[in-house]
Amino acid sequence: MTQLELARDGTLSAAMRAVAEEEGLDPEQVRSGVADGSIVIPANINHKGVEPCGIGTGLRTKVNANIGTSSDHGDANTELEKLQAAASAQADTVMDLSTGGDITAIRRAIIASTSLPLGTVPLYQAGIKAIDRWGSIVAMPVDHLFAAIQEQAEDGVDFMTVHCGVTQKAVSRLRQSPRVTDVVSRGGAFLIGWMLHNDQENPLYEHYDRLLDIARRYDVTLSLGDGLRPGSLSDASDRPQIEELLTIGELVERSREAGVQVMVEGPGHMPLDQIATNVQLEKLVCKGAPFYVLGPLVTDVGAGYDHISAAIGGAIAAAYGADYLCYVTPSEHLSLPEPKDVREGVIATRLAAHAGDIVKGVKGARDWDLKMSIARKNLDWQEQLRLALDSTRATESRAQHDTSGSGCSMCGQYCAMELVAEYLGTRPVQC
Amino acid sequence: MTQLELARDGTLSAAMRAVAEEEGLDPEQVRSGVADGSIVIPANINHKGVEPCGIGTGLRTKVNANIGTSSDHGDANTELEKLQAAASAQADTVMDLSTGGDITAIRRAIIASTSLPLGTVPLYQAGIKAIDRWGSIVAMPVDHLFAAIQEQAEDGVDFMTVHCGVTQKAVSRLRQSPRVTDVVSRGGAFLIGWMLHNDQENPLYEHYDRLLDIARRYDVTLSLGDGLRPGSLSDASDRPQIEELLTIGELVERSREAGVQVMVEGPGHMPLDQIATNVQLEKLVCKGAPFYVLGPLVTDVGAGYDHISAAIGGAIAAAYGADYLCYVTPSEHLSLPEPKDVREGVIATRLAAHAGDIVKGVKGARDWDLKMSIARKNLDWQEQLRLALDSTRATESRAQHDTSGSGCSMCGQYCAMELVAEYLGTRPVQC
Numbered sequence: 001m002t003q004l005e006l007a008r009d010g011t012l013s014a015a016m017r018a019v020a021e022e023e024g025l026d027p028e029q030v031r032s033g034v035a036d037g038s039i040v041i042p043a044n045i046n047h048k049g050v051e052p053c054g055i056g057t058g059l060r061t062k063v064n065a066n067i068g069t070s071s072d073h074g075d076a077n078t079e080l081e082k083l084q085a086a087a088s089a090q091a092d093t094v095m096d097l098s099t100g101g102d103i104t105a106i107r108r109a110i111i112a113s114t115s116l117p118l119g120t121v122p123l124y125q126a127g128i129k130a131i132d133r134w135g136s137i138v139a140m141p142v143d144h145l146f147a148a149i150q151e152q153a154e155d156g157v158d159f160m161t162v163h164c165g166v167t168q169k170a171v172s173r174l175r176q177s178p179r180v181t182d183v184v185s186r187g188g189a190f191l192i193g194w195m196l197h198n199d200q201e202n203p204l205y206e207h208y209d210r211l212l213d214i215a216r217r218y219d220v221t222l223s224l225g226d227g228l229r230p231g232s233l234s235d236a237s238d239r240p241q242i243e244e245l246l247t248i249g250e251l252v253e254r255s256r257e258a259g260v261q262v263m264v265e266g267p268g269h270m271p272l273d274q275i276a277t278n279v280q281l282e283k284l285v286c287k288g289a290p291f292y293v294l295g296p297l298v299t300d301v302g303a304g305y306d307h308i309s310a311a312i313g314g315a316i317a318a319a320y321g322a323d324y325l326c327y328v329t330p331s332e333h334l335s336l337p338e339p340k341d342v343r344e345g346v347i348a349t350r351l352a353a354h355a356g357d358i359v360k361g362v363k364g365a366r367d368w369d370l371k372m373s374i375a376r377k378n379l380d381w382q383e384q385l386r387l388a389l390d391s392t393r394a395t396e397s398r399a400q401h402d403t404s405g406s407g408c409s410m411c412g413q414y415c416a417m418e419l420v421a422e423y424l425g426t427r428p429v430q431c
Numbered sequence: 432m433t434q435l436e437l438a439r440d441g442t443l444s445a446a447m448r449a450v451a452e453e454e455g456l457d458p459e460q461v462r463s464g465v466a467d468g469s470i471v472i473p474a475n476i477n478h479k480g481v482e483p484c485g486i487g488t489g490l491r492t493k494v495n496a497n498i499g500t501s502s503d504h505g506d507a508n509t510e511l512e513k514l515q516a517a518a519s520a521q522a523d524t525v526m527d528l529s530t531g532g533d534i535t536a537i538r539r540a541i542i543a544s545t546s547l548p549l550g551t552v553p554l555y556q557a558g559i560k561a562i563d564r565w566g567s568i569v570a571m572p573v574d575h576l577f578a579a580i581q582e583q584a585e586d587g588v589d590f591m592t593v594h595c596g597v598t599q600k601a602v603s604r605l606r607q608s609p610r611v612t613d614v615v616s617r618g619g620a621f622l623i624g625w626m627l628h629n630d631q632e633n634p635l636y637e638h639y640d641r642l643l644d645i646a647r648r649y650d651v652t653l654s655l656g657d658g659l660r661p662g663s664l665s666d667a668s669d670r671p672q673i674e675e676l677l678t679i680g681e682l683v684e685r686s687r688e689a690g691v692q693v694m695v696e697g698p699g700h701m702p703l704d705q706i707a708t709n710v711q712l713e714k715l716v717c718k719g720a721p722f723y724v725l726g727p728l729v730t731d732v733g734a735g736y737d738h739i740s741a742a743i744g745g746a747i748a749a750a751y752g753a754d755y756l757c758y759v760t761p762s763e764h765l766s767l768p769e770p771k772d773v774r775e776g777v778i779a780t781r782l783a784a785h786a787g788d789i790v791k792g793v794k795g796a797r798d799w800d801l802k803m804s805i806a807r808k809n810l811d812w813q814e815q816l817r818l819a820l821d822s823t824r825a826t827e828s829r830a831q832h833d834t835s836g837s838g839c840s841m842c843g844q845y846c847a848m849e850l851v852a853e854y855l856g857t858r859p860v861q862c
Contacts, residue, residue, distance in 0.1 A: 071843030073832050099845050128845070137850075174855075180804045182851045189847035193854040231847075232804030233789065233797065269804075272750055273790045298746060298786040300800040300807070303815065304824035308742050308779050312786055315729060315743045319703050333807070333815075334828040336840045348739050355729040355743055358664065359704045366664065369731040373611045373663030373700075376731070376764070384734065384764075393735035397765040401504050409767045412502030414530050414559070416620035416662075419568075420613045423624040424605075 019054035047156035068097035089346035138197035181231035188227020229268035318356020450485035478587035499528035520777035569628035612662035619658020660699035749787020
């Protein structure tokens, strides 16, 4: 039985208990969230040693790091290094988006070496093997796609991005609503090529029940991908994007009926004042399904700093209800990330998630900031460095210069904290 | 006559024309904004060669970089290096917050070598000289403070932070509303020490007319500092902060009556859902005076990444009407910034300002993103790198790996842009 089926049956699984303990919540709250679909716990029955991670309403906003080879670069060792970088920066989950080298071997190496829940996009493997075997992705037989899904489910993949909402109807809306950047999702692009060439419906939509069967067997959580997500501010919140979301909403309900855990992916590139609306729309149209957003990037011109652009959008999204942020690295739009980019991306996204959690009222979020502020007031540097989002970086930065005072080298002898304590007569505060 | 007096007289000054040209606006719009106080143009009559920079409603959100020595570190050469870093990263203005070494000499060296408008906090110089001469800031005579203001005005400082709103009444509210981090503004702390020790009113409030006289003579723009800004999320939007804002609102009106340009400084540390409210409150209480915010930082735990925390808060503030963002560097709360930190801080803040300008509808803001997206769609790399917020960084990042396709090494041969153009039959787009 899947976590969803167990929860509906009133069973408190070990995974639900673990999530509740990690979040400091009543296990019953987690069970009830899984039962109504507002929480998912991606944990394939074949992923030995996976640490259950809850994603959804009332829980800490989670952070995903994408790793994986491209056709140009990367091998299993490099990807394992990136996996290590993501884990040490405290990503909650990892996705392997490999499209180069021995995709199956790389995925198996990653699964074997991490307890983080792992996600994939099986269409990448299917499409690239189709190109190898038949010269083009459009020649891919439907069975070949489902064989890749089956193989990955058996291997223990915990959640899969499947672009089921890219239907012929959505493509038709796309033709009627010209975009600046058309389609920027690789999965979406693969499928649209296949659909137009073969004049057939999206196989992931057409054969959705077949997908549900596999997902249910291994308790793979479906992550309904947004193949038509906007790739520029100009295209944000347009009719093709919302058309796809409506279909995804229907597929969420079918997934839940089948006992399959499901979440929904969101944009993309978006002016910051559209983010709250997009989150609310997803929650309404998709009946409270956990929302997994990529960015959103609040400007198109930040190449080299898209982790910051995404942190701005991600913080706002999380504050208004997004449950899960996919990181963006500084190399987005420019090159395949290196391990150092992975670290920067994870930390910036964790910062955004936490800023959102403060607003959401997630348990423990404000306490962390309060403890830091008390340590700051007390000029307790050991505690400040310990509590910093990234203690390593904070420690390095503090060591950049010596200081003569008990503050830091920025204000030297003239630390406001010290001056005011003297004149206002305030005392060190307690937590 | 000050720019404000000229504008009220109906005169279109060279500075107003220059600002209008830079912003692509009708000069009359700029004149009318300066006349009603919703725009300031900090340009001391003694700052030779200063490039006028407009700050306020309808204009591009501006970015300030703080440089300056501390009692522990820095000399004129280091500060000139930071000035260069700020200018090359395209900061709009610079503040010299030096509190160590020969403060006067450093300031004069900076003024002589930059065409960017320069701001200072004269109280730092006055207070530190008082410590040297009389052993303590509390022994500072009022005339000594005004002598520093006079000297800096004569030297050509374009705008000055003056914490005039830290009144005895505000200190009394502070005592009645305990805080986690009391006072984190150095200027605020200096003044509170002086006021409590001498049992006198804040001299910058008590002798505000004297300040206005000097400011009017040199057309120094007053930046009414928030000595009681919150230094932690817990203290945000509390009664002491708002009490100070009310006084500042009154002082804005007195400044305008005296023909002195004036803007208002804002917090600080703040949960992201309070930012829009704070911006609106400032605009109402201070009768549309330009709002100059520090951050706001949306979490207290980001030490090492406070430029990102500030970019999140700054983007939201700008989107809801803040006019001017003071950068925060990655070394905030930890150490005096180095030139590399200055660069990171300026770029992150420019990104935030631009994300806000997109929402504000600032002229040209969306066009920039549109041009970038069109270049992206056309896989025109030269143009993408040229249009990037930081072309140098974007170029380095792209060069991180070779690519076999016409896209980038992230997707290699499987670039969605290429795939879709093939199947949807879309053509390169024109601007």
